[in-house]
Amino acid sequence: MQSLRDKVAELGADNVAAFFCEPIQGSGGVIVPPAGWLRAMRDTARELGILFVVDEVITGFGRTGPMFACDAEGVQPDLMTLAKGLTSGYVPMGATMLSEEVYATIADGAPAGAPIGHGATYSAHPVGAAVALDVLRLYQEGGVLANGQRVAPRFAAGLDALRAHPLVGDARHRGLLGALELVSDKATKRAFDPALGLPDRVFAAAWRNGIVFRCFGDGVLGFAPALTYTEAEFDQLFARLTRTLDDVLAEAEVRAALA
Ligand SMILES: Cc1ncc(COP(=O)(O)O)c(C=O)c1O
Numbered sequence: 709m710q711s712l713r714d715k716v717a718e719l720g721a722d723n724v725a726a727f728f729c730e731p732i733q734g735s736g737g738v739i740v741p742p743a744g745w746l747r748a749m750r751d752t753a754r755e756l757g758i759l760f761v762v763d764e765v766i767t768g769f770g771r772t773g774p775m776f777a778c779d780a781e782g783v784q785p786d787l788m789t790l791a792k793g794l795t796s797g798y799v800p801m802g803a804t805m806l807s808e809e810v811y812a813t814i815a816d817g818a819p820a821g822a823p824i825g826h827g828a829t830y831s832a833h834p835v836g837a838a839v840a841l842d843v844l845r846l847y848q849e850g851g852v853l854a855n856g857q858r859v860a861p862r863f864a865a866g867l868d869a870l871r872a873h874p875l876v877g878d879a880r881h882r883g884l885l886g887a888l889e890l891v892s893d894k895a896t897k898r899a900f901d902p903a904l905g906l907p908d909r910v911f912a913a914a915w916r917n918g919i920v921f922r923c924f925g926d927g928v929l930g931f932a933p934a935l936t937y938t939e940a941e942f943d944q945l946f947a948r949l950t951r952t953l954d955d956v957l958a959e960a961e962v963r964a965a966l967a
Contacts, residue, residue: 709752716756726759726786731777734766737928738887740880747781759786759810765802769793769843770853770935772883773860786810796843801836802828847935856884856935859942863933866946873953874966884935890927893967899927904965906956913955919948 716724731746733739746762753760762785767777771793774780778788787810791802806814818824830836847853860883867879867886877891890910892900900906907923914921922930933945956962 709748712749712752713756716758721756721758724756724758726761727753728761728763730763730765731767732772732882732885734885734930735924737889737924737926738880738885738930740882744781746778746783750783750785761785761787761789763789765789765791766932767885769796770847770856770883771885771932773857775847775853777882794843795836795839796846798843799836799839800830801833801840852935855937859937859939860884862939862942863931863937866942866949867931869946870950870953873950873957875953875957875962884933884937886931888929888931890929892965895967898967900962900965904961906962909956909959909962910952914948914952917948917952917955919945919952921949 712727727749729746729749730736732741750760760783762778762783764776764778768788768790769775769792771777772780776788778785784807786807788805789802790805791800794803795801814824814826860881863884863886864881867881867888870876870888871879874894875890876888877894877897878887878889880887880889889897890900890906891897902925906927907925910929911923914923924930933942937945
């Protein structure tokens, strides 16, 4: 919060229109902030008079438990970006939600006759919209959201158990979004030398073991299992993941790089 205040002061409050954030940084390494962070940042943005924009492209639609990560902290952003889970990825569709105030500013604030309506080439494409409507129904009536919430503790337990693995320095998760951070030194959490090509080694071993996940360049492995996962599928996921980590550990170059 203080660093946001300091940054706005440095730039000059009149030069800052908005603060953008993900409730949990996804492609940045699945960085799970402490509970209350999102609300505190929203309050700070409000105090500074700047818009609070939340990117829920990854965290939306039950990924972290509730429909939106914002819901967990009672946060109503001024704008929210959405995609992926909106159609469950079956067809492409993105969306931007606006607060009433932002909408009214755009809709009513233009000088008479000035065309400032905002749109995108494929706004409200009928195929995307039809799929999104059905997917939204399935989250609620189809029990998909509830299943994600039910199995999340199993996902958390599986990731946490892997903290004991010699390659793992950290496990992070919220709902069905999680990560393992691989380190060469469990005490100092030092990352592996990029020259070792660890992400490629992990991906190749995972592929051989019949499992696909995101291997970030800095040794973070990102997981976002389907909200429809069963307990048995988690057993399979963690058996394959453990085998994958053991296979990578069996590589002489990797063992040699360990502290
Ligand atoms: C959090 C987040 N926001 C935005 C995007 C990109 O969205 P778009 O491709 O619609 O610009 C991604 C892509 O993966 C993302 O993970």
